[in-house]
Every structure is written in C-alpha cells, then in structure tokens.
Amino acid sequence: MWPLSRPKAEEILRIGRHAVERWKAVDGSLAQVSAHALLQDTSPHPQRLAEAVSTLYASAPALPITLVLESAWVPVMLVDTGAALLRSAQVDALVRHRFGLHHSDSLDPVGAWDLRIEYRAGSRCALAYGMPPGLKQTLIDAGRAAGLEWVAMTPALAWGMERLRIAKRWPRTPGWFLWPEQDRTLVARVAANEVVGFNPGAASASDETTLKRLVDAECARLGIDSTTDPIAAARWYSVLRAARAGDRFAWLDLSEQGSPLATPAKPTPPARVSA
Amino acid sequence: MNGRTVDFLRPPQPPRVGWVLLALGFVALAIALWCEQRWAAERATAEHAEQQARTEQQARQAPPPPLEPTLTQRRWLQAQNELQRPWLPALRAIESATVNPVFLLSMTIEPSKGLIKLDAEAPSFDHALAYVQVLDIGGVLEPAVLVSHEQVPNLPAGAGAVKFSAVTHWVAP
Numbered sequence: 001m002w003p004l005s006r007p008k009a010e011e012i013l014r015i016g017r018h019a020v021e022r023w024k025a026v027d028g029s030l031a032q033v034s035a036h037a038l039l040q041d042t043s044p045h046p047q048r049l050a051e052a053v054s055t056l057y058a059s060a061p062a063l064p065i066t067l068v069l070e071s072a073w074v075p076v077m078l079v080d081t082g083a084a085l086l087r088s089a090q091v092d093a094l095v096r097h098r099f100g101l102h103h104s105d106s107l108d109p110v111g112a113w114d115l116r117i118e119y120r121a122g123s124r125c126a127l128a129y130g131m132p133p134g135l136k137q138t139l140i141d142a143g144r145a146a147g148l149e150w151v152a153m154t155p156a157l158a159w160g161m162e163r164l165r166i167a168k169r170w171p172r173t174p175g176w177f178l179w180p181e182q183d184r185t186l187v188a189r190v191a192a193n194e195v196v197g198f199n200p201g202a203a204s205a206s207d208e209t210t211l212k213r214l215v216d217a218e219c220a221r222l223g224i225d226s227t228t229d230p231i232a233a234a235r236w237y238s239v240l241r242a243a244r245a246g247d248r249f250a251w252l253d254l255s256e257q258g259s260p261l262a263t264p265a266k267p268t269p270p271a272r273v274s275a
Numbered sequence: 276m277n278g279r280t281v282d283f284l285r286p287p288q289p290p291r292v293g294w295v296l297l298a299l300g301f302v303a304l305a306i307a308l309w310c311e312q313r314w315a316a317e318r319a320t321a322e323h324a325e326q327q328a329r330t331e332q333q334a335r336q337a338p339p340p341p342l343e344p345t346l347t348q349r350r351w352l353q354a355q356n357e358l359q360r361p362w363l364p365a366l367r368a369i370e371s372a373t374v375n376p377v378f379l380l381s382m383t384i385e386p387s388k389g390l391i392k393l394d395a396e397a398p399s400f401d402h403a404l405a406y407v408q409v410l411d412i413g414g415v416l417e418p419a420v421l422v423s424h425e426q427v428p429n430l431p432a433g434a435g436a437v438k439f440s441a442v443t444h445w446v447a448p
Binding site: 074 | 280281282283284285287
C-alpha cells in the first residue's frame with residue numbers, strides 16, 4: 001500500500017494497562033471521546049480488550065482507527081547489539097532471546113511473537129517491539145465483530161515519537177524523551193535520530209520535578225553527565241502552564257487545550273465508561 | 276526512528292521511496308547507455324568522415340605522377356646527358372698532368388659513372404705519387420686515388436720503373 005493510499009486515521013484507540021480510550025482528531029490535535037476502564041488483576045488479558053472495543057464502539061460509525069498499544073501489551077526493549085555488524089536474522093534472534101528472558105511464558109512463547117525492530121546497520125542499539133500473536137488476533141477479531149476498520153496497529157512509543165517528530169527535534173545534540181503510559185513512564189535518550197538509552201519501566205509521573213528526577217536516575221544508570229541536555233515530555237492531557245524561557249524542559253501536548261472534547265487537567269484515566 | 280511507522284498489521288517492507296529511487300536509477304542508467312550508444316555511433320561517423328576528408332585532402336595535395344617521356348624526349352635527354360659530360364676538360368687535364376718522366380699506358384673511362392681509371396708508368400714511386408696528386412688541379416677531376424703500384428726491375432736502361440694504377444672521377448657540371 002502506498003503511503004498516500006492508506007486511509008487517514010480519524011480516531012485513535014489508546015490501549016493501556018488501566019483503560020482503553022477513544023481519541024478523535026480535531027484540527028490536527030486529539031481529544032478524548034470516551035474511555036473504558038480495565039479490571040486490574042495480575043496480568044492483562046486480551047479478552048478484556050475485546051469487551052472494551054465492543055463497549056466503546058457499540059453505536060459508533062466505522063471510521064478508520066489507529067490502535068495505539070502501550071508497552072503493557074506490546075513490550076518494548078532496547079537491545080545492545082554490540083560492535084559487530086549484524087544481519088537482520090541475527091538481530092531478530094538476539095531480540096527474541098532478550099524478550100524471552102523477561103517475557104517467557106510456556107503458553108505464549110516469544111518465538112511466535114511478531115517483532116518490529118528499529119535497527120540501523122552498524123548501530124549499537126536496536127529498539128524492538130514484540131506483539132503476542134494471541135493479542136493481535138483478539139484485536140483483529142474484535143474489530144471485525146464490531147465492524148471497525150483498523151488502519152494501523154502500532155506501539156504507543158513509536159506512534160508518539162512519529163507524531164511528535166522526536167527524530168527531528170534534536171538533530172545534533174542528544175536529548176531525553178519521556179513518554180507517559182497509564183502505568184509507567186518510558187524514558188528514552190535520543191541521539192542522532194536514534195534511541196541510545198532506554199528505561200521501559202520508569203515510575204508513573206506527571207509533574208516536571210518527578211520527570212526530571214527520572215532523567216537524573218537514568219543518567220546515573222547510563223553513567224553519563226546530562227545536566228544540560230534538553231528534555232521533552234509528552235502528555236495526553238494538556239494543562240495550562242507558563243513556559244519558562246531557557247528551561248531545558250518542554251511539554252509536548254497531544255491534546256489541544258480548550259478542546260470541547262478534551263479532558264482538562266486530568267492526567268489520570270477516566271472512570272469506567274463515558275460517552 | 277527511521278521515518279516509518281511501526282505497524283503490526285502489515286509486514287515490514289523496505290521504504291517505497293527506495294524502490295522509486297532504484298527505478299529512477301535504472302531509468303537513468305538506461306538513458307545513459309542509450310545516449311552513449313547513440314553518441315558513439317555519431318562519433319564513429321564523424322571520425323570516418325574526417326578521415327575520408329583528410330585522405331581526399333592529402334590526395335589533392337600530393338604531386339601529380341611524372342609524365343612518361345616520349346621517345347624523342349628520351350633521346351634528347353640522353354643526348355643532353357652526353358653533351359653535358361666533361362670529356363674534353365677531363366682529357367685536357369689528364370694530358371696536361373702527364374708529362375715526362377711519367378707515361379700513360381692506358382686509360383679507361385666509364386661515362387655513366389664518370390669513372391676514370393689510369394694505368395701509367397713512372398721511374399719511381401715518388402713520381403707516381405706526384406702525378407696522382409696533380410691530377411685534380413684545375414677542378415675538372417676529383418682527387419685521384421692510387422689503387423696499386425708495381426716495381427718493374429728489368430728495363431733495358433738498367434734503372435727500375437714503377438707501374439701504377441689510379442682512379443678518379445670527373446666533376447659533373
């Protein structure tokens with residue numbers, strides 16, 4: 001399919017650990033339409049997603065929808081590939097091994113996962129996303145049952161970096177990108193259009209001080225001095241804040257302030273179902 | 276972060292722009308080869324025409340072949356050559372040089388080569404040598420070469436004599 005022939009997504013279905021949220025594109029920005037909270041138990045079950053989709057789109061028109069899956073469902077991992085130049089098959093085997101160390105499950109073996117790997121030949125790092133086949137099939141079946149058209153099924157981090165153009169934000173200097181998820185924060189160090197440092201499970205945070213502390217902790221973990229590198233933190237719910245000139249911290253809002261559909265000043269997911 | 280959205284609904288594919296650029300590259304290569312072939316043929320034609328023009332120009336600038344002389348012209352040319360040979364000055368020079376006690380025994384002349392061979396007799400080798408050295412005085416004959424000499428002891432007068440041979444050429448006018 002050519003890029004221009006791909007139907008433009010009118011809606012975003014954000015699938016997180018705590019809730020499934022419907023977001024709609026409004027004048028280039030996003031506004032939340034409704035949400036369906038998920039039951040919190042020990043591990044996420046794909047069947048709950050089917051229920052959420054059918055509930056959220058009980059009487060919805062069949063618009064093109066992009067599924068944005070957070071890392072609670074589609075794990076993301078930065079794999080150190082070493083100094084050797086690896087072939088695609090070698091990188092794939094290495095990534096499967098690394099995923100298997102953290103997500104091994106006899107009922108859902110990592111060997112059957114669908115992987116997407118962002119690896120530049122000669123690079124030392126590979127950013128990998130893993131999709132369990134059961135989850136993928138459940139979402140496809142749920143969409144088919146509800147008469148919905150899935151345009152894309154993409155990890156939330158990749159979607160956010162693409163939407164916010166993180167790759168072009170710091171073309172020369174390295175920077176930090178903080179991606180908020182419902183149950184965690186992803187901390188990525190970006191240099192030369194590439195993720196070179198990554199924490200896939202930092203604590204949830206919504207204020208500037210805590211996010212900066214996360215960056216400091218990541219600096220200490222990576223053993224680098226990054227007191228002046230810029231920090232960009234994405235957020236789904238925009239809040240009016242005065243920008244401070246010269247500060248290295250910047251907010252990247254996904255939803256528009258003052259949108260009639262937006263949920264103002266509410267970083268936590270909404271309650272069970274809202275229309 | 277390669278500019279393509281990660282999508283699990285579709286298998287990862289190389290970027291379409293890569294195929295487009297590859298196709299453009301092949302088209303450019305084909306055009307370059309076509310132009311090269313065409314221009315090579317044009318260059319070969321131009322070089323051939325230039326070579327032909329050069330050959331024609333050289334043929335035009337070459338001297339015309341000599342005309343074959345007629346029989347009369349050939350006879351006249353032969354007679355002219357004969358007339359131009361310095362018979363009389365050569366004989367006069369030899370006659371004036373040959374004085375007593377040197378005596379000319381024989382003389383052979385090859386007119387086509389201008390070669391004059393002299394056989395003479397002198398009372399001594401010194402007389403013979405002096406005779407050879409004075410032959411070219413006057414500029415009619417080239418310096419003569421004493422090619423051989425022979426001592427003749429049994430003469431009636433009791434003194435010996437030297438027979439010698441000299442070779443010279445006449446100077447063509």
